[in-house]
Amino acid sequence: MSNLNTTVNKTHTYDAIVIGSGISGGWAAKELCEKGLKTLVLERGRMVNHVEDYPTANLEHWEFPHRGALTDEDKQAYHVQTRSGFVNETNKHFFNNDLDAPYTETKRFDWIRGNQVGGRSLMWGKQCYRWSDLDFEANAKEGIAIDWPIRYKDIEPWYTYAEKFVGISGEKLGLSHLPDGYFLPPMEMNCLEKHVRKQIESKFKGRHMTVGRVAHLTEPQPWHLELGRAQCQYRNRCSRGCPYGAYFSSNAATLPAANLTKNLTVRPGSAVHSIIFDEKTQRATGVRIVDTETKEMIEFYAKIIFCNASTLGTTSILLNSTSTRFPNGMGNDSGELGHNLMDHHYRLGAMGAYDGFEDQYYKGRRPNGIFIPRFRNLDAATRTDKFLRGYDYQGAAGRGNWGRGVNTEGVGGAFKDALLDPGGWGMSLVGFGECLPYHENHVTLNQDKKDKWGLPTLTIDAEFKDNEMKMREQIKADAVEMLEAAGLKNVAPFDYSGGIGVGVHEMGTARMGRDPKTSVLNGNNQIHAVPNVFVTDGACMTSSSCVNPSITYMALTARAVDFAVNESKKGNI
Structure with a gap:
């Protein structure tokens, strides 16, 4: 990563431009570069070199200095990021300073961000699960929102392609609603x-539990080793950045792969203002940025543009990309740009x-933890009204450590020695539930707050509605039931979410x-109306x-890049 080309060419002209360097942006860069396109990656944040x-x-x-705790000053600077529970003294440098990156919440929305080369790929949860046609067909079957234009068969080979390069550790289950993938050996429960x-599996028909399918190298393959990636060391310090490259990130995998082609240029400190549109050709011609220093x-120019600035980052750019043709934002003929915001x-x-x-x-x-796949509303037998x-559920079991002494009475050497012994066993199950796409859950540009x-900031107006609130009650009830059935004691439900966004899986807004x-x-x-502009981050969902x-x-x-390059060769974009 230290040898990445960060010097733009004199003409500012490239074959392709990628906006954003996170999980999807890194993939766009890799695929475009490997197909021979001179590619510029524009990153809003600072340079972060691997290791x-x-x-x-x-x-x-x-x-x-503070044993991982944030100071009062830090708590103010990261007052939104800390809502996630992920931010502390060890990793705060990978999260946005909220004082420098404001937005407006009509209702509470926890917008968790990491603007830097690598984006949130440096601190993501790394859990990787394929969708099935249960997901792709749900809108159409239930009359919710609009139908997906693809099905599982359209994306299945690209799942395999991505999994092989990434390195996914997991166990095959043979479930139609959670398709198996290309797995490295699973971690052990x-x-x-x-x-x-x-x-659970003996007492609840149709319920399964497995170890998480996670983007960690348990058995590196030759193509992983060629990039300098190594086996996971089980340190669980992932959010600090992995010097072994054991977990997948743009910095450890896709950007180095792109860099090997000598077709890559990365320009950090580039806050994208808008995409430039040519009224005569009805094509985008480039990207306009503000140098953050x-x-x-x-302005930079290219024939192909990929938007990968994160769900809300991409939508903000498109909304700000106005022209005579698109007075309300690029591609916004439907009026749906900015709408249908979802989270888990x-x-x-x-x-x-x-x-x-x-x-x-x-x-x-x-x-890593455990995973219990979805078991509600799969078919007539599992349907609820x-x-x-x-x-689904993620979670883990473990033993208490010396930290339990904080709430335990005792003094002296014997008390301290006792804390060196493992405490009792406990286990938690954390639910991840689907949010429906609602038109009224939306974002707009705030031109009065720069x-x-x-650059204009975003105003976010979104919430969980009746369907989600009823689901939350069932998530807690089922978690209690399964733990009690497994023999656990003092089982208690919990619900610590203050609002949408904290799942850090924001999706929709450019569907x-x-x-x-x-x-x-x-x-x-x-x-639809600008065929040389693609959106492949969460905004597309x-x-x-x-x-x-x-x-x-x-x-x-990966699928969209393959299509874009083939269409470009045909002269269609």
Whole structure:
């Protein structure tokens, strides 16, 4: 990464431009470069070089001045980011300073961001699950919003293509609603997790539990090793940046692969203002940016443009890309640009304690948990009339550590020595539920509130509605029922979510569809009316499923690049 080309050419002209360097942007860069296109990646944030710019990756807990806690000053600077529960002294440098990146919440929306080279691929959860036709067909079958313009067969080979390069550790289950993929050896569940799995699968027909399908190299393949990636070390310090490249990130995988072609240029400090549109050709001709250091407005030109600035970042750029042809934002003939914002349920479920297994422990700090696939509304037998769609669970079991001493009475050497012994076993299940696409959940540009570079900010107006609130109650009830059935004690439900956004799976706002009158993009992720502009980040999603979406973004991106390059060769874009 330290050898990445960051010097733009004198003409500012390239074959392709990618806006954003996160999970989908890194994939767009890799695919475009490997197909021979001179590609410019525009990144709003700072440069982050793999390994050398992970300052806390190898520090021990006691080496931090505040033992991982944020100062009062930090809490103010990261007052939105901290709502996620992910931000602390060890990784705050990868999250946005909220004072520098304001937005307006009509209703509470936790917009968790990481503007830097690599984006949120540096601190994502790494869980990877394929969609099935249960997901792609749901809107059409239920009469919700609009139909997806693709089905599983259209994306299945691209899932395999992406999984092979990324490196997904997982276990095959043979479930039609959660298709198996190209997996590296799965991580191992601990003794309590294995016990709970056995109890759930024996007592609840159609329910399954597996270890998470996660983007960690448990057995690196030659193509991983060629990029300098290595086996996961089970340190569970992923959010600090992985110096081994064991977990997938743009910095460890896609950008180095793109760089090997010598077709890549990365320009950090480039806040995109808008996409330039030519009224005569009805094509985009380039991208206009504000240099975040000099505040100079600069234009770059290309025949193909990929928007990968994150769901809301991409939508903000498109809304600001106005012209005579598009007075309300590029590609917004349908009026749907900015609408249908979705996220997943998160931070709710149940937890409990377990008496037993005192003679057993586990080795290392596994950067992964368990996964219980969706089991509601799969078919007539599992249908409920309480709500549409479904949910899954992630979670983990473990033993208490010395931290339990904070709430335990005791003093002296014997008390301290006792804390060195493992505590009791416990387990939690956290639900991830689907949010329906509602037109009224939307974002708009706020021209009266500019950021430090003079760009308009976003106003976000979104919430969970009746269907989601009823689902949340069932998520908690089912979690309690499964843990109690597995023999856990003192099982209690929890719901810590203050609003939408905290799941960090924001989707929608520039959806795919079959009809230009009701959607922004077609089945190849092209803007209907601007065929040389593609959107393959979360903005393109027509519904949200209940599984983590990143591997779907990757597959859609690789598929769209393949289409774009072929169409370009034919002279169609």
